[in-house]
Amino acid sequence: xxxxxxxxxxxxxxxxxxxxxxxxxxxxxxxxxxxxxxxxxxxxxxxxxxxxxxxxxxxxxxxxxxxxxxxxxxxxxxxxxxxxxxxxxxxxxxxxxxxxxxxxxxxxxxxxxxxxxxxxxxxxxxxxxxxxxxxxxxxxxxxxxxxxxxxxxxxxxxxxxxxxxxxxxxxxxxxxxxxxxxxxxxxxxxxxxxxxxxxxxxxxxxxxxxxxxxxxxxxxxxxxxxxxxxxxxxxxxxxxxxxxxxxxxxxxxxxxxxxxxxxxxxxxxxxxxxxxxxxxxxxxxxxxxxxxxxxxxxxxxxxxxxxxxxxxxxxxxxxxxxx
Amino acid sequence: xxxxxxxxxxxxxxxxxxxxxxxxxxxxxxxxxxxxxxxxxxxxxxxxxxxxxxxxxxxxxxxxxxxxxxxxxxxxxxxxxxxxxxxxxxxxxxxxxxxxxxxxxxxxxxxxxxxxxxxxxxxxxxxxxxxxxxxxxxxxxxxxxxxxxxxxxxxxxxxxxxxxxxxxxxxxxxxxxxxxxxxxxxxxxxxxxxxxxxxxxxxxxxxxxxxxxxxxxxxxxxxxxxxxxxxxxxxxxxxxxxxxxxxxxxxxxxxxxxxxxxxxxxxxxxxxxxxxxxxxxxxxxxxxxxxxxxxxxxxxxxxxxxxxxxxxxxxxxxxxxxxxxxxxxxxxxxxxxxxxxxxxxxxxxxx
Numbered sequence: 001x002x003x004x005x006x007x008x009x010x011x012x013x014x015x016x017x018x019x020x021x022x023x024x025x026x027x028x029x030x031x032x033x034x035x036x037x038x039x040x041x042x043x044x045x046x047x048x049x050x051x052x053x054x055x056x057x058x059x060x061x062x063x064x065x066x067x068x069x070x071x072x073x074x075x076x077x078x079x080x081x082x083x084x085x086x087x088x089x090x091x092x093x094x095x096x097x098x099x100x101x102x103x104x105x106x107x108x109x110x111x112x113x114x115x116x117x118x119x120x121x122x123x124x125x126x127x128x129x130x131x132x133x134x135x136x137x138x139x140x141x142x143x144x145x146x147x148x149x150x151x152x153x154x155x156x157x158x159x160x161x162x163x164x165x166x167x168x169x170x171x172x173x174x175x176x177x178x179x180x181x182x183x184x185x186x187x188x189x190x191x192x193x194x195x196x197x198x199x200x201x202x203x204x205x206x207x208x209x210x211x212x213x214x215x216x217x218x219x220x221x222x223x224x225x226x227x228x229x230x231x232x233x234x235x236x237x238x239x240x241x242x243x244x245x246x247x248x249x250x251x252x253x254x255x256x257x258x259x260x261x262x263x264x265x266x267x268x269x270x271x272x273x274x275x276x277x278x279x280x281x282x283x284x285x286x287x288x289x290x291x292x293x294x295x296x297x298x299x300x301x302x303x304x305x306x307x308x309x310x311x312x313x314x315x316x317x318x319x320x321x322x323x
Numbered sequence: 324x325x326x327x328x329x330x331x332x333x334x335x336x337x338x339x340x341x342x343x344x345x346x347x348x349x350x351x352x353x354x355x356x357x358x359x360x361x362x363x364x365x366x367x368x369x370x371x372x373x374x375x376x377x378x379x380x381x382x383x384x385x386x387x388x389x390x391x392x393x394x395x396x397x398x399x400x401x402x403x404x405x406x407x408x409x410x411x412x413x414x415x416x417x418x419x420x421x422x423x424x425x426x427x428x429x430x431x432x433x434x435x436x437x438x439x440x441x442x443x444x445x446x447x448x449x450x451x452x453x454x455x456x457x458x459x460x461x462x463x464x465x466x467x468x469x470x471x472x473x474x475x476x477x478x479x480x481x482x483x484x485x486x487x488x489x490x491x492x493x494x495x496x497x498x499x500x501x502x503x504x505x506x507x508x509x510x511x512x513x514x515x516x517x518x519x520x521x522x523x524x525x526x527x528x529x530x531x532x533x534x535x536x537x538x539x540x541x542x543x544x545x546x547x548x549x550x551x552x553x554x555x556x557x558x559x560x561x562x563x564x565x566x567x568x569x570x571x572x573x574x575x576x577x578x579x580x581x582x583x584x585x586x587x588x589x590x591x592x593x594x595x596x597x598x599x600x601x602x603x604x605x606x607x608x609x610x611x612x613x614x615x616x617x618x619x620x621x622x623x624x625x626x627x628x629x630x631x632x633x634x635x636x637x638x639x640x641x642x643x644x645x646x647x648x649x650x651x652x653x654x655x656x657x658x659x660x661x662x663x664x665x666x667x668x669x670x671x672x673x674x
Contacts (some may be wrong), residue, residue, distance in 0.1 A: 021378070038433075040430050041429070042433065042434065042567075043428055044430070055372075056521040059372055059381075064338075065329070065338070066329075066338050066393075067372075067379070067448065068379075069372075069381070069391075076515040138389075139336065139391050140331045140336045140337065140338055141332070141336075141390060141391050142331075142333075142335070142336040142389075143389075189336070190335075190336055250668030255363070293338075294337070294338075296335075296336045297335075298335060298336035299334060299335050299336075300333060300334050300335070300389060323401075
C-alpha cells in the first residue's frame with residue numbers, strides 16, 4: 001500500500017504519527033550560522049542562536065497537519081543567564097574573601113556546604129529549564145504549561161536517588177513512576193490536565209532482569225529498561241481524548257545511542273546537528289497519537305508567567321530540557 | 324479573491340478550514356459552518372514562520388496574539404503582494420537581519436574596549452590598592468614557593484646583594500623594605516620579584532654574571548617591578564583577560580596566555596626604563612645590564628617574538644644604549660664582596 005492510503009486509513013482510525021519534517025541541510029545552516037555568530041559576539045549570541053534552533057526543530061514537528069510552535073525568545077534566556085550569573089558571582093566573592101582572610105577552616109566547611117547545595121540546585125535548574133520550554137510550546141495556537149515548583153521536583157529526585165542507591169536499583173520502577181506522575185500531574189495543554197494510568201509493576205520484571213545483567217553486559221542492559229520506560233510513559237499518558245503509544249525496543253535504543261556516540265566522537269562534535277536530527281527522526285518514527293483531533297475540547301488557559309528560567313541550568317550545565 | 328487556508332482562533336484547540344478574502348486593507352477570514360468571521364488588517368500581520376524553512380507560512384496578528392493563519396507558498400505570495408504596500412513585513416522566524424549585521428560590529432567594539440580598558444583599569448586599581456594587600460599577596464606566594472630553610476643557604480651572599488639593593492633604593496624616594504634571597508638552583512639564569520618586596524635571584528644567574536654591575540642591573544629591574552606594582556597589575560589584568568578569553572572563546576589556558584603576553588611585554592619595558600634611571604642616578608650605569616642582555620640575545624630566537632612574555636633582548640639593549648653613562652661611576656661592591664659572592668656559588672647545589 002502506498003503511504004497516502006496508509007495515512008488515509010490512519011486518519012479514519014484517528015491514529016496520527018508524530019511527524020518530523022526537519023531537513024538536515026537547513027539544520028546545518030542554522031547550526032553553523034549560530035556557531036560563527038557565537039564566536040563573533042563572544043558567546044552573547046548563544047541565547048538567540050539556541051532560540052533559533054529550537055524554533056526550527058519544534059516547528060518541524062507536527063501532529064496531523066498542525067505543527068508545533070515555540071514562542072521563546074533569546075532575550076529571556078539572556079536575562080535568566082544574567083540572574084544566575086549574579087548568584088554565581090556572590091559565591092565567588094564569598095570564597096575569595098574567605099581565602100583572602102586566611103580562614104582556611106571555614107573555607108573547607110563552606111566548600112562542603114556549597115557542594116551539598118549544588119546537588120539539589122542541579123535538579124532545580126533542570127526542572128526550571130524544562131518548565132520554561134514547555135510553557136513556550138503551542139499547538140494549534142494553544143499554550144502548554146508545566147506547573148509546580150522546581151524545589152518539589154528536586155526533593156523528589158533527591159529522595160529517588162537515595163532510595164535507588166540504597167535498594168541497588170530495585171526501587172527504580174517505583175521512583176520512575178513517581179517522577180512521571182509528578183511531571184504529568186502538572187502538565188497542561190490549554191485547560192486540560194494530562195493524566196497517567198501506569199502501574200509500576202509493569203516495569204518490575206524488566207528492571208530486575210536488566211539490573212542482574214548489569215555487570216555481565218557492562219551496563220548495556222539498562223537500554224532495555226530505558227526503552228521499556230519510554231513505552232510505559234507514552235502508552236499510559238492521556239490528554240483529554242488523546243492517547244499516545246510508542247514501540248521503542250531496547251535493541252533500537254541501544255543501536256541509536258551507540259551510533260550517535262560513535263558519530264559524535266569520530267566527527268569531533270561536528271556531527272552534532274546530524275545526531276540531533278537522527279534522534280528526532282527516531283522518536284517520531286516510534287510515537288503515535290490516537291484520538292479524534294477534530295473533537296478536542298481544549299481551551300486556552302490564562303497566561304503563565306514563566307520567563308527567564310534557564311540561566312541556572314546554563315551555569316550548572318544541567319540539561320533535562322527538551323532540546 | 325477567495326483562497327483556502329487553515330486557521331487557529333487561539334481560543335480552542337481546533338484547526339479550522341477557512342476562506343480568505345484579500346481586500347484593500349486586510350484579510351477577511353470566514354467560515355460560515357463554524358461561525359468564524361474575522362478581519363485582519365495588513366499592518367497588524369506578522370510572519371512567524373517563513374515557508375523557505377517549512378512547507379507552510381504561519382501568520383499572526385498583533386491584535387489577536389494567539390490566533391494563526393497557515394498558508395502555502397502560493398497563497399502567501401498573494402497576501403505578501405498586498406501586505407507590502409502597507410508595511411515592510413519582517414520575516415521573523417528567527418532573527419531580524421539588520422540586527423545580525425550589527426552584532427559583529429558591536430562585538431568587535433566590545434573586544435577592543437575590553438582589551439584596551441582592562442590593562443588601564445588594572446593599573447588604576449593596583450595603584451590604589453593598600454600596600455598591606457600587596458605585601459599579603461607576596462607573603463602568601465613566598466610561603467607557597469619556598470620554605471624558610473631553602474632561603475637561608477646563602478646568608479652572606481644575600482647581605483651583599485641587599486647592599487646593592489639599598490644603594491639603588493636611595494635613588495628613589497621609597498619607604499618600603501626590600502629583601503634579597505638567593506635560590507639554590509642551577510636552572511636557567513633567572514630572577515623574579517614578589518609584591519612584598521622580596522627579590523629572588525637564582526644561583527645560576529650569579530654564577531653566570533661577569534661583573535657586579537650586571538647583578539646590579541638585574542636587581543634594579545626587579546626592584547622596578549616592585550616599585551611600579553607590576554605584580555598586582557599583572558594579576559588583575561591577566562586573570563580578568565584570561566577568564567574572558569577562555570569563557571568566551573573556549574580556548575585553553577596556555578593559548579589564552581599567549582594572547583596576553585604582549586601586555587606583559589609593556590610591563591617589562593616599563594621596568595627597564597625605571598631600572599635604567601635608577602642605575603644612572605646611582606652612578607652605576609647600564610653597561611652591566613647591557614652585557615646581560617647581550618648574553619641573552621645570543622640564545623633567543625626572534626621568531627614570533629611579539630608573542631613572548633618579554634620584549635626581545637635586542638630591543639631592550641637598544642633602549643639601554645640610549646641612556647648616557649654616569650659622569651662619575653662608582654663601584655657597586657668591593658672586590659672582596661664580589662669574590663665572596665662568586666665563591667659561594669661554587670658550592671654544589673643541594674638536592
